[in-house]
Each structure stands twice: as structure tokens, then as C-alpha cells.
Amino acid sequence: MAAAFLLCPRLALPLRRGSRLLVSCSASASSSDAAGGVGFQGKVGFLGLGIMGAPMASNLIKAGYDVTVWNRTESKCDPLLSLGAKFESSPAGVASSCDVTFAMLADPESAAEVACGTNGAAEGMAPGKGYVDVSTVDDATSKLIGKHITRTGASFLEAPVSGSKKPAEDGLLIFLTAGDESLYKRVAPLLDVMGKSRFYLGDVGNGATMKLVVNMVMGSMMVSFAEGLLLSEKVGLDPNTVVEVISQGAINAPMFSLKGPSMVKAAYPTAFPLKHQQKDLRLALALAESVSQSIPTAAAANELYKVAKSLGLADHDFSAVIEALKAKVQSSQQ
Numbered sequence: 001m002a003a004a005f006l007l008c009p010r011l012a013l014p015l016r017r018g019s020r021l022l023v024s025c026s027a028s029a030s031s032s033d034a035a036g037g038v039g040f041q042g043k044v045g046f047l048g049l050g051i052m053g054a055p056m057a058s059n060l061i062k063a064g065y066d067v068t069v070w071n072r073t074e075s076k077c078d079p080l081l082s083l084g085a086k087f088e089s090s091p092a093g094v095a096s097s098c099d100v101t102f103a104m105l106a107d108p109e110s111a112a113e114v115a116c117g118t119n120g121a122a123e124g125m126a127p128g129k130g131y132v133d134v135s136t137v138d139d140a141t142s143k144l145i146g147k148h149i150t151r152t153g154a155s156f157l158e159a160p161v162s163g164s165k166k167p168a169e170d171g172l173l174i175f176l177t178a179g180d181e182s183l184y185k186r187v188a189p190l191l192d193v194m195g196k197s198r199f200y201l202g203d204v205g206n207g208a209t210m211k212l213v214v215n216m217v218m219g220s221m222m223v224s225f226a227e228g229l230l231l232s233e234k235v236g237l238d239p240n241t242v243v244e245v246i247s248q249g250a251i252n253a254p255m256f257s258l259k260g261p262s263m264v265k266a267a268y269p270t271a272f273p274l275k276h277q278q279k280d281l282r283l284a285l286a287l288a289e290s291v292s293q294s295i296p297t298a299a300a301a302n303e304l305y306k307v308a309k310s311l312g313l314a315d316h317d318f319s320a321v322i323e324a325l326k327a328k329v330q331s332s333q334q
């Protein structure tokens with residue numbers, strides 16, 4: 001099959017355009033889209049101002065967009081209001097006062113509740129409006145949300161992100177979008193403010209599953225890294241040197257260099273909460289089960305994240321999973 005390649009300048013990577021999935025990549029963080037169109041015209045809503053939502057909304061405000069926010073815990077809106085955002089007291093209020101509304105919620109339950117529940121975003125939707133869910137959820141939840149939104153005549157795009165707190169602050173996220181392609185094109189200038197690249201993956205569900213596959217790999221990688229750090233200490237090596245050696249070789253990953261030094265000091269400042277990584281592994285396991293695929297490494301990693309949660313580490317960074325390994329070592333020595 002002949003494949004077309006797109007060049008993504010900010011990543012300096014060739015991207016393959018296959019016959020089924022249109023993969024596109026925008027290099028620009030300005031308000032003009034990749035096709036050379038103009039910036040987004042209209043009001044932007046943002047629901048969910050946690051670790052990710054707050055900096056994403058903040059970047060939209062700083063880029064000059066007219067942004068209206070809502071968050072379950074209202075006080076988290078204050079820093080955004082100081083930057084010039086408007087406030088609405090419900091997701092429905094945001095959706096009805098905005099042309100396009102983004103949602104960045106914790107998990108499938110909260111994403112569905114905020115979109116489809118009482119006073120949810122769907123109640124404020126109408127033809128011509130758009131809803132972009134950037135939360136990490138499973139494909140069934142995304143399809144459910146899409147159904148509630150589109151039956152109002154509005155358009156739906158799922159757009160989970162790869163990249164953590166710092167990339168969100170720096171506008172360097174990677175968007176994994178799927179759903180209404182004209183909404184994708186319409187919001188591209190907004191995605192380009194918040195991210196460094198964007199992929200359009202076809203039907204609703206493909207973005208969600210892509211995100212789960214990526215985070216399944218990440219969760220297992222972190223456990224493997226934690227095992228290596230602990231083993232190195234046990235055999236008398238300096239784990240800081242392990243971090244340095246890994247950073248220079250073929251298995252180098254920014255995640256190891258970023259998290260390694262603090263893991264060695266048993267410090268876990270939260271960028272990606274451990275409870276969300278465990279949620280993603282749980283959802284990836286269900287996804288694998290749905291197609292009878294065995295993912296034993298991810299299954300074992302998931303068990304460790306569950307142990308870490310039981311140790312009270314749910315709200316720490318996911319690198320705190322190393323504490324679950326330490327606890328296992330201690331209990332085996334007793």
C-alpha cells in the first residue's frame with residue numbers, strides 16, 4: 001500500500017498517512033490552522049480546571065480567546081477569572097453561552113456526568129455548537145457522550161491528550177482526536193494554542209483507544225524503571241548513575257530523566273496522579289479483554305498501582321508506584 005508522509009516540523013518526524021486513518025500534524029501554535037485558514041472565531045468554554053484543564057484554559061485566555069470556565073470546586077476558577085475568563089455556574093450554562101466547549105475531567109464517570117447529567121453540557125448544546133472532550137476515557141464512554149451531544153444537533157470530537165502538566169503549561173500537548181472532522185478543522189487553531197501536534201484518527205473511539213494504548217505502555221515502563229532503580233540500590237549501585245546511563249542509551253525516554261532524580265529521593269510531586277494512571281491501565285485491560293488480547297505486563301503493572309493506591313498514594317505522582325515495590329520488598333523480608 002502506498003503511504004503518504006507528512007512532515008511535522010516541531011517534532012521533526014515523518015508521519016504516515018494510511019488509507020483509513022487520516023493522521024495530520026500541525027506545527028504551529030499560532031491562531032492560524034495547518035490548512036492556512038484563520039483562527040477560531042467565537043466563544044470558548046472550558047469545563048474541569050484540574051492539573052491539566054487549568055493550564056490549557058489559561059493558554060487559550062493568554063492567546064486572546066474569549067473563555068468561559070466552570071469547575072465542580074468553584075474556587076479553582078479564580079486564577080482563570082483573574083486572567084480574564086468569564087464564569088458560568090453549570091456545564092449547561094457554559095455550553096449555552098459558548099460556541100465550542102472543551103471538557104477535561106478525571107475519568108469516565110465524571111466525563112459522562114458533566115456532559116450528560118443534570119445541568120450537564122448537553123443541556124446547553126444546540127446546532128452549530130461543538131463539544132470537545134479531552135479527558136482520558138474508554139471508547140464506550142466517549143461514544144455515549146457523543147450520542148448525547150449530537151442528538152441536540154451539536155457536533156462532537158474526542159481529543160484526549162498525551163503529555164503531562166509541564167507540556168500543558170507550555171502548550172506542547174499531543175491531541176489524539178476522532179469524531180466530527182469539520183469540528184476538528186474548526187477547533188484546530190485552539191488545539192494549536194494548547195498543543196504541539198494533533199492527530200485525526202477517524203471515528204469516535206479511536207482517539208480514546210489510542211490514548212489507552214499509549215498510557216498502557218507508559219504505566220508498564222514506569223514500573224520497569226522503578227524495579228531497575230530499586231534493584232540497582234540493592235546491588236550497591238548508585239541509582240542516579242542508572243538514570244544517567246539510561247538517559248544516554250537507546251531506551252532513553254524524557255519520562256525517565258524527568259522523574260528519575262526525584263524518585264531516587266522518594267519525592268513524587270504530582271504531575272500525573274497515580275490514580276489516573278491506574279484508571280488508564282484498568283481501561284486498557286478492559287480494552288484488551290474486549291478483543292481477547294493478552295497484556296500480562298500491563299496487568300502486572302496495574303496490580304502494583306493498585307497496591308500504591310492502597311498505601312494512600314492515589315494523589316501522588318504515578319512515579320510513586322516505586323513505593324509499592326518497596327513495600328513488597330519489606331513484607332517479603334519480614
Ligand SMILES: NC(=O)C1=CN([C@@H]2O[C@H](COP(=O)(O)OP(=O)(O)OC[C@H]3O[C@@H](n4cnc5c(N)ncnc54)[C@H](OP(=O)(O)O)[C@@H]3O)[C@@H](O)[C@H]2O)C=CC1
Binds near residue numbers: 051
Ligand atoms: N495530569 C496529567 O499528566 C494528565 C492527565 N490526563 C487525563 O486528563 C484528565 C484530567 O487529569 P488531571 O487534570 O491531571 O486531573 P485532576 O484530578 O487534577 O482534575 C480532575 C478534574 O475533574 C473534575 N472532576 C472530578 N470528578 C468530578 C465529578 N464527579 N464531577 C465534576 N467534575 C469532576 C475535578 O474537579 P474538582 O476540582 O472539583 O475536583 C477536576 O476539575 C484525566 O482523565 C487524566 O487521565 C491526560 C494527560 C496527562
Ligand SMILES: O=CC(=O)O
Binds near residue numbers: 136161162215272
Ligand atoms: O496521561 C498522561 C500523560 O503523561 O500523557
